[in-house]
Amino acid sequence: MNLPRLTNTLTRQVEPLAPLAPPKVGLYTCGPTVYARVHIGNLRTFLAYDLVARTLRARGADVVHVMNVTDVDDRTLDEARRRGVPLREVTDRHLAEFLADLDALRVVRPAVMPRATEHIPDMVALVRSLEARGHTYEADGSVYFRIATLPGYGKLSRLPTSGLKAGARVSHDHYSKEEARDFVLWKAWTPDDGDVAWDAPFGRGRPGWHLECSAMSRHYLGETLDVHMGGVDLVFPHHENEIAQSEGATGKPFVRHFVHTGFVNLEAVKMSKSLGNVRTLDAVRTLGLAPEDFRYWALSVRYRDPIVFSEEGLVAAARARADLVALRKRLREATGEGTGPGTSAAAAARSRLDEALDDDLNVSAALAALHELKTEMNRLLGRGELARADADAAEAAFAHADGIFGCFAVPGEEATPADVSALVLERETARKRRDFAASDRIRKDLAARGWAVEDTPAGPKVRRAGR
RNA sequence: GGCGGCAUCGCCAAGCGGCAAGGCAAGGGAUUGCAAAUCCCUCAUCCCCGGUUCAAAUCCGGGUGCCGCCUCCA
Structure with missing residues (x-):
């Protein structure tokens, strides 16, 4: 099994995945x-998670993908309080929206998507083992992790621990910490939490932010994870603290390969709710683009590099994707006998694509291989020199690419409405008698209904007008 | 201030010492009644200054600029 090489944040090197x-x-x-x-x-x-999972599967890996859903923390509680509804109502609603977005984007659902609130006992048990190993202390009913007890702390983010200025940004509920870099494992209940609280040996309260990932990953995948992914902003403190919790409790390496994804920027600065410059998938739909266009756009830049969200970029991606899909559909027209240069071109493109992906998911090079194959196929098709077998080989390459990129599916043929067919026929009749004024008028008519007609040697072809 | 990343054609972007992929846009041509689609052609010495080397976008040193992290954050 040949697994791709990916940048491992632990070493800052591109390394082969080694499950x-x-x-x-x-x-x-x-x-x-x-x-x-x-x-x-x-x-x-x-x-990016989906691309990794799909690429691994294409290489024969048996991927067990677990994605956590954080449904209890300061922000969810704030939202519930602000709206005056139970926490569960807030989290259920946004979880459903989230799943709908994933489905629209053709993301393969993770095998398990555990909610934090469903694993409180695992978290409590984890805190207990950390207690037993002397990594914790209690203050005002909360339990904290004492970083000083873990010598290797900071190996992921490589931040100088001395650089953390004690007291500089300590928020009210972290107030009792001994050291600024210590973090909370279990937060004591406060009136603001309302009825959101669980009983634990160390007091009534709720889990700290980092705890769920350590507890749930261990529950589903064991003490050592092959791959752990997240956005770059999670390197510190989130993942650093997960390492502390997990390794503090088990004494074993928590993660073999840490992979972090880059930001989406809006006009050079990162998109984030606190900056108030967020866009949702609806912004893509508003532009008249399909979720798959967004998918192509988001996957066309390497996962760890930043990418700028813009209409121009999205439209460019949509056009590039449309050409690939159009060719894939056009491949069906090939009727030539025997085999020609197309078969080897398809094989070459496919291996270039795989090699590029293996190299830290070099999607630019992978897509370049696909576009060059597209051009070659179009050329052969245009000359009527594409053999059926060649077209099949190319189709196989595109199907393989679609299995990984997930945005090259040829949409199901949409039945042409009767009135549209009638207009097309009417227009063709006009053309036959060289009444081009009428012909153009009808074409405009069709366009207004959202249909485009193309004249080909084989007769007019109608299709849904894209952008 | 500390740590890290990046700087290649109008825009996006590959490239990891040997004469600069690909996509979008643009210009010219073929084809077309006109279009559309498609094909062909054209379009960059790689932020700056030094250095190493027969050879550097690629290595080293020094600048400049942008972005991110330094306990909200994908």
Whole structure:
């Protein structure tokens, strides 16, 4: 099994994935906090997870993908309080929206998407083992992790621990910490939490932010994860603290390969709710583009590089994708006998694509191979020199690429409405008698109804007008 | 201030020492009644300054600029 090389944040190197028990690959990804609609930046990251999972599967890996859903934290509680509804109502609603967005984007659903609130006992048990190993202390009913007890702390983010200025940004509920870098494992109940609280040996309260990932990843995938993914902003403190919790509790390496995704920027600065510059998938639909266009756009830049969200970029992506899909459909027209240069071109394109993907998901090079294959096929088709067997080979390459990129499916043929067919026929009659004024008028008419007609040697072809 | 990343054609972007992929846009041509679609052709010495080398976008040193992280954050 030849697995792709990916940048490992632990070493800052591109390294081959090395699962503990191949062909199984345990993939844990940080999912959404369901307090609002996920934005495009979040979706880009989730698409990167999907690309990794699909690429691994295409290489024969048995991927077990687990994505957590954070349904209890400061933000979800704030939202519930603000709206005056139960926490569960807020999280259920946004979780449903999130799943709808994933489906629209053809994301393969993770095998398990555990909600934090369904694993409180696992979290409590984890805190207990950390207590037993002397990594914790209690203050004002909350339980904290004492970083000083873990020598390797900071190995992921490589931030100088001395650089953390004690007291500089300590928020009110972290107030009792001994050291600024310590973090909360269990938050004592406060009146603001209302009825959201669980009983634990160390007091009534709720879990700290990082706890769920350590507890749930262990529950589903074991003590050591093959791959753990998340946005770059999670490197510190989230993933650093997960390492502390997990390794503090088990004494074993928590993650073999940490992979982080880059931001989506809006006019050079990152998209984030706190900056108030977020866009959702609806912004793509408003432009008249399909979710798959967004998918192509988001996947066309390497996962760890930043990408700028713009209408221009999205439209460019949509056009590039449309050409690929159009060719794939056109491949059906090939009727030539025997085999020609198309077969080897298809094989070459496919191996170029796979090699590019293996190289830290070099999607630019992979897509270039696909576009060059497209041009070659169009050329052969135009000359009527494409053999059926060649077209089949090319189709196989596109099907393979679609299995990974997930945005090259040829849409199901939409039945042409009777009135549209009638107009097309009428127009063709006009053309036959060289009444081009009438012909053009009818074409405009069709366009107004959202249909485009193209004249070909084989007669007029109608299709849904795209942008 | 500390740490990290990036700077290649109008826009996006590959490239990891040997004469600069690909996509979008643009111009010219073929084809077309006109279009559309498609094909062909054209369009860059790689932020700046030094250095190493027969050879550098690619390595080294020094600048400049942009972005991110430094306990809300994909």
